[in-house]
Amino acid sequence: MVTRITLEQVYQFLLIALAFVFPLTTTGGSILSITIIVLWLFSGDYRSKFDQILDNKVSLACLAFFALHVVGLLWTEDIEWGLHIIKKMSKFLLLLPILLTITRNEHRQNYMSAFLLAMTISELCSYLIWFEVIPPFKHASVGNPTPFVDHISYNPLLAFAVYLLSHELLMNKCLSRVRRYTYLVFAITMSINMFITGGRAGHVMYFSMLVIVIFQYFDTRKITAFFTTLIVVPAVFLAAYQLSPLFKHRTDSAVHTVVDYLEKRNSSSSETESTTEPRFKILDTSVGKRMTFVVNSFEIFKNNPLFGVGTGDFPGEYKTMNQINTPHLVNTSQPHNMYALEAVQFGVLGLFGLLAIFYHQFKCALSSSDRFTRYVGTALPALFMIIMLSDSYLLGHFTTFLFTLFSSFLYKIPQRTGKA
Numbered sequence: 001m002v003t004r005i006t007l008e009q010v011y012q013f014l015l016i017a018l019a020f021v022f023p024l025t026t027t028g029g030s031i032l033s034i035t036i037i038v039l040w041l042f043s044g045d046y047r048s049k050f051d052q053i054l055d056n057k058v059s060l061a062c063l064a065f066f067a068l069h070v071v072g073l074l075w076t077e078d079i080e081w082g083l084h085i086i087k088k089m090s091k092f093l094l095l096l097p098i099l100l101t102i103t104r105n106e107h108r109q110n111y112m113s114a115f116l117l118a119m120t121i122s123e124l125c126s127y128l129i130w131f132e133v134i135p136p137f138k139h140a141s142v143g144n145p146t147p148f149v150d151h152i153s154y155n156p157l158l159a160f161a162v163y164l165l166s167h168e169l170l171m172n173k174c175l176s177r178v179r180r181y182t183y184l185v186f187a188i189t190m191s192i193n194m195f196i197t198g199g200r201a202g203h204v205m206y207f208s209m210l211v212i213v214i215f216q217y218f219d220t221r222k223i224t225a226f227f228t229t230l231i232v233v234p235a236v237f238l239a240a241y242q243l244s245p246l247f248k249h250r251t252d253s254a255v256h257t258v259v260d261y262l263e264k265r266n267s268s269s270s271e272t273e274s275t276t277e278p279r280f281k282i283l284d285t286s287v288g289k290r291m292t293f294v295v296n297s298f299e300i301f302k303n304n305p306l307f308g309v310g311t312g313d314f315p316g317e318y319k320t321m322n323q324i325n326t327p328h329l330v331n332t333s334q335p336h337n338m339y340a341l342e343a344v345q346f347g348v349l350g351l352f353g354l355l356a357i358f359y360h361q362f363k364c365a366l367s368s369s370d371r372f373t374r375y376v377g378t379a380l381p382a383l384f385m386i387i388m389l390s391d392s393y394l395l396g397h398f399t400t401f402l403f404t405l406f407s408s409f410l411y412k413i414p415q416r417t418g419k420a
Contacts, residue, residue, distance in 0.1 A: 007039070007043055010039065011036070011039070011102045012104065012107055012110075014032055014035060014036050014039075015036070015099070015102065015103060015107070015111060015405075016107070016110050016111060016114045017032055017114070018032040018033060018036070018401075018405065019110075019111045019112070019114035019115045019118070019405060020114035020115065020117060020118045021118070022118075022398065022401040022402070022405070023115065023118040023119055023122060023148065023149070023157050023398060023401075023402075024118050024121070024122065024148045025148065026397050026398075029397070029398075029401055033091075033095055033401075036098065036099070036102070037094055037095070037098055040098045040101070040102065048101075049101045052100065052101045052413070053097045053100065053101065055413055056097075056100060056411065056412070056413050057360040057363070057364065058096075058100075058357065058360045058361055058364055058407060058411040059096065059097045059100055060360075061353075061356045061357045061359075061360045062092040062093075062096050062097065062357055063092070063093065063097060064353060064356070065089075065092055065353045065354065065356070065357060066086075066089055066090070066092040066093040068346055068349065068350065068353045069082075069085060069086050069089050069311050069345075070086060070311075072308070072310045072311035072312075072345060072346055073086075073310065073311050073312070074310070075307065075309075075310045076309065076310025076311050076312040076313045077310070077312070077313055077316070078312035078313050078315070078316055079312060080312065081311075081312035081313075081314075081315060081333075082310065082311035082312025082313075083312070084312070085311050085312060085345075085395075086311065088395050089394075089395075091400050091401070091404050092404070095401075095404045095408075096404040096407055096408055099404065099405065099408035099409075100407075100408045100409075100411075100412055103408045103409035103412055104409070105409065105412065107409075108372070108409050111405070111406075111409060112164055115161070115164075115402075115405075116161055116164060116165065116186075119157060119158060119161040119190070120186055122146075122147065122148050122149075122154070122157075122158075123158070123186070123189060123190055123193050125140075125145075125147045125148070126140070126145040126146060126147060126193055126196075126197065127145070127189075127193065129141075129142060129145035129147060130142060130145040130196055139151075139154075143246065144197055144198045144246065145196065145197060146197050146198075146199070149398050151197050151198045151199035151202070152199055152201065152391060152396070153199075153396055153397075153398040153399055154197060154199055154202065155194060155197055155198075155199025155200075155201065155202015155203065155205070155206075156199065156201055156202045156205050156383075156387055156393065156399055156402075157202075157398060157399070157402060158190055158193065158194055158197075158202060158206075159194065159202050159205040159206040159209050159383070160205070160209070160380075160383065160402060161190055162187055162190045162191055162194070162206065162209060163209040163212070163213060163376075163379055163383070164376070165183045165184075165186060165187040165190070166187055166209075166213045167213060167216070167372075167375060167376060167379075168183055169183050169184060169187060170213065170216075170217045171216070171217065171371065171372075171375065191206070191236075194206050194240075195240040195243070195244040195246070195247040196244060196246060197246075198246055198250060200250055200254065200286075200287075200390065201387045201390040201391055201393075202387075203247065203250075204386060204387065204390070205383050205386060205387045207233055207236070207237065208382070208383055208386050209379070209383060210229070210232060210233050210236065211229050211233060212378075212379050212382060212383070213379075214228050214229050214232060215229070216375045216379075253285055253286070253287065254287045256285075257285045257287040257288045257291070258287065258291075261288070261291060288329075289329065289330065289332075289336075290335075290336045290337065290390060290391075292322075292325075292326050292329050293318075293332055293335035293336055293337065293340065294335055294337050294340050295325070295326075296318060296321045296322055296325050296326065296335075297318065297335045297337070297340035297341070297343065297344050298340070298343075299321050299325065300314075300317050300318065300321050300344050301340075301343045301344055301347065304344070304347055305347050305348060306347045306348060306349065307346060307347045307349060308342075308343065308344055308345045308346040308347040308349070308350055309344060309345060310345065310346075311345055311346075313345075314333070314334065314335075314341065314344050314345060315331070315332075315333045317344065318331060318332060318333075318335070318344075319331045334392050334395065335392070336390065336391045336392060337388065337389060337390065337391070337392065338354065338388035338389075338391070338392045338393060338394055338395075339351060339354070339388065339389070341392050341395075342354045354394075357381075358381040358384075358385055360411075361377065361378075361380065361381040361407065361410075361411055362377075362378060362381055364377065364410075364411045364413075365377025365378045365381075365410065365411070366378060373410055373411075376406070376410060377410040377411060380403070380406055380407065380410060384399075384403060
């Protein structure tokens with residue numbers, strides 16, 4: 001007997017494969033997403049598809065955000081870089097709206113399990129490298145074992161994986177005993193893995209995740225959640241600080257950089273600076289560079305507050321401002337802060353466009369009667385809003401895939417009639 005494979009089954013297979021592959025390989029994620037897009041474009045039923053896209057406020061906010069980048073070419077001078085940025089943002093035009101029409105709520109456990117399996121493989125490889133069982137490969141080193149992606153992307157993915165495991169452990173009463181113990185083991189081992197790898201944004205996301213999951217678990221018991229947070233978060237932080245030399249070093253470096261900057265700023269305000277000295281005195285550390293990028297970006301924003309400098313002019317404008325304020329530090333093509341990037345490119349209009357996406361995500365999640373959607377749907381934008389203070393995570397390949405894939409089923413509106 002020949003079993004007929006439907007387009008719907010093909011879609012679900014590809015979506016589950018995408019959830020598994022994207023944390024492990026850029027090529028695999030790109031091939032699968034292109035395959036899905038091509039199938040979608042040639043599969044007909046366009047009226048139903050576009051109705052779903054246009055009925056969804058999150059989808060419309062993403063499309064408007066992408067459209068702003070296209071329109072921003074009108075007042076940019078560097079068209080080539082502008083087109084590069086548009087290519088980076090294309091997931092908001094193609095991937096998220098398309099995935100939104102083909103993801104299914106009944107398969108969300110499969111999407112989530114595929115992602116968690118991929119992160120489990122990444123974690124196991126990380127430990128094998130750390131214990132020197134296997135040699136480092138790709139982005140990994142023994143001191144910073146992040147094999148498949150660099151630590152800037154790995155740690156946020158890992159933090160979100162720990163959130164999903166914690167959510168299931170605490171909120172899903174239907175878990176089997178085997179799955180519950182499995183989730184518990186990997187929630188612990190992933191938490192340990194978080195602090196033997198060097199992604200500071202992921203560390204911040206992890207502690208933010210702890211706060212969110214505690215408040216979600218206690219729900220209406222806010223006072224209990226508050227005092228539990230006061231105990232759990234400092235305890236985990238102190239344990240990580242004492243036991244992980246890498247986490248201790250990166251924490252100390254960040255604190256020293258911020259304190260040094262504040263002291264110099266206070267002292268310079270009461271002294272007359274030489275015109276040969278840089279305007280802003282920030283240490284040339286990882287955190288110092290990011291602080292510099294934001295400070296200089298704010299100076300550019302003040303000169304172009306309404307509409308910004310356009311889609312492609314950030315690198316050139318930053319180079320000019322850097323020569324004035326901090327000529328001893330490097331130039332950059334993006335400020336490692338999503339808010340600063342959008343503010344420079346499109347002024348307050350860019351900030352409004354970015355925040356509109358999060359607003360509609362929160363609104364959709366909080367209005368849902370489904371607890372999974374309500375909790376995970378609020379955690380996703382909250383965590384991204386936090387980590388985007390330290391990098392432009394909606395430009396990155398891995399984190400943008402995470403954001404778009406989970407958004408496509410978390411904020412999906414049930415169809416009123418007919419099939420997808």
